[in-house]
Amino acid sequence: MIQPDSYVRSLLKRSPGERVTARGWVKTRRDSKNVHFIQLNDGSSPVDLQIVLDAGVVAEDTIAKITTGACISVEGELVASMGKGQAVELKALALTIHGTADAEHYPLQKKKHTLETLRELGHLRTRSNTFGAVFRVRNALAVAIHKFFQDRGFLYVHTPVISASDAEGAGSMFQVTMLDLEGLGKSGKAPDFTQDFFGKRTFLTVSGQLEAEIFAHAFANVYTFGPTFRAENSNTPRHLAEFYMIEPEMAFCDLNDNQDLAEAFLKSQVEQVVNACGADLDFLAKWYDPELRKTLDGLMNASFERITYTEAIALLNKSGKNFEFGTAWGVDMQSEHERYLTEEVFHKPVIVTGYPKDIKAFYMRGNDDGRTVAAMDVLAPRIGEIIGGSQREERHDVLLQRIRDMAAHGLKEEAYWWYLDLRRFGGVHHAGFGMGFERMLMYLTGMKNIRDVIPFPRTPGNAEF
RNA sequence: UCCUCAGUAGCUCAACGGUAGAGCAUUCGGCUGUUAACCGAAGGGUUGUAGGUUCGAAUCCUACCUGAGGAGCCA
Structure with a gap:
């Protein structure tokens, strides 16, 4: 599990030179000729941790699986960022993919969605x-x-x-009952709540x-x-x-x-x-x-x-x-x-x-x-x-x-x-x-x-x- | 429950009676220490469902479904 000092939120505040492991889900990946950039988020911070993955550290077919939504762990060294937008970034030495997220079917994009759409994706929003x-x-x-x-x-x-x-x-209250509603409906009889679980009519508070x-x-x-x-x-x-x-x-x-x-x-x-x-x-x-x-x-x-x-x-x-x-x-x-x-x-x-x-x-x-x-x-x-x-x-x-x-x-x-x-x-x-x-x-x-x-x-x- | 508006590609939208399109996403290719990267190409649709009007319907009409906004009820 993630220890308190290893959430992305904490890693972003730690010093260059430290050897750490980051875990989380990929927001997006950007490729360059000699280097790949991965935005990693573990829910601890609105700011992502930028992973810098030099070409050759992992196999080509592994990189192809690092798509939006994939779950990964990255071991590496915190370094001062050469780019703008973040003070530190994680230079990857090893990377593990825990769960892929097939890019053709993963419903969340890196672009903005409407809140209505996200509501229908309650398990991913x-x-x-x-x-x-x-x-x-x-x-x-x-x-x-x-x-x-x-x-x-x-x-x-x-x-x-x-x-x-x-x-x-x-x-209006939601009724709580264990009475056989289907049977009652067929018989046409009125429900007898003294026979119900609590011996009386009950509701959700x-x-x-x-x-x-x-x-x-x-x-x-x-x-x-x-x-x-x-x-x-x-x-x-x-x-x-x-x-x-x-x-x-x-x-x-x-x-x-x-x-x-x-x-x-x-x-x-x-x-x-x-x-x-x-x-x-x-x-x-x-x-x-x-x-x-x-x-x-x-x-x-x-x-x-x-x-x-x-x-x-x-x-x-x-x-x-x-x-x-x-x-x-x-x-x-x-x-x-x-x-x-x-x-x-x-x-x-x-x-x-x-x-x-x-x-x-x-x-x-x-x-x-x-x-x-x-x-x-x-x-x-x-x-x-x-x-x-x-x-x-x-x-x-x-x-x-x-x-x-x-x-x-x-x-x-x-x-x-x-x-x-x-x-x-x-x-x-x-x-x-x-x-x-x-x-x-x-x-x-x-x-x-x-x-x-x-x-x-x-x-x-x-x-x- | 009532009133109004909207359902078109995976997403966000255009076309508003006459051959269904764009951006993003996806796939492929290119380029670059990148910042929701960039450039090029390709694939992708029974236009919410069922009827109706019409020579012709995404477009007009009816019903239903789903969503949103407003109202009521309330926190």
């Missing part, structure tokens, strides 16, 4: 420059998120993927929040970071059926603390990724979004605007803009409204709080005015809502009444017995939020389709690879 950069940033972002919370003493909790409850009280609240009532500050699933038939560049979500939950926390944390969280992520993946961001900026660095700097340096929903509606009403959808108090804001606020009014992230309770989830804490809840949405330029959260309703009687009021929407009091118990025994004011991992990655990479920031996108009609 990982070797492209673009997806190398994207997935290194994805890795760095995951590390940054853990570091942010770990530095603050948060406990990382794994909430269940299979769940019997629906955190929002509505929404849409959120770990309710379980995270359990942990917040014992560990104070906790966070989840795992996959979530939505069976909605959403066909947009911003939605996936399977995506990753980060959900911190904090006891002794009100909505102001929650906003402070969300803002610090977003800034920390950008700062850490900028520090860890500068070369990748430069590559992405060059090919996909010239404004990327400016956007990221803007987020790090801006003080997020904080307004109430009521103020937001007032701003929209007096904007003079001809929106496709009308704005009125009590109606949720549309994408165009959110974009107007972040992109045209404030030119930076905006935190909107105090939404009407009728358009928000049952667990959000009721405000004293009786008609709004302590909810918050963080809206960012270009991608819209990146974080949604709230202070939770910690008053047992208020929460119980809210659940009963929403029975018509399918909320079952008995299903939330343990959630209500948290308010009966040692309850405390608490708050939290959820952030879509891929949405944040779109922001960081400048990628405009969410399918290009997750290794294997799951969308309606597509579960290839």
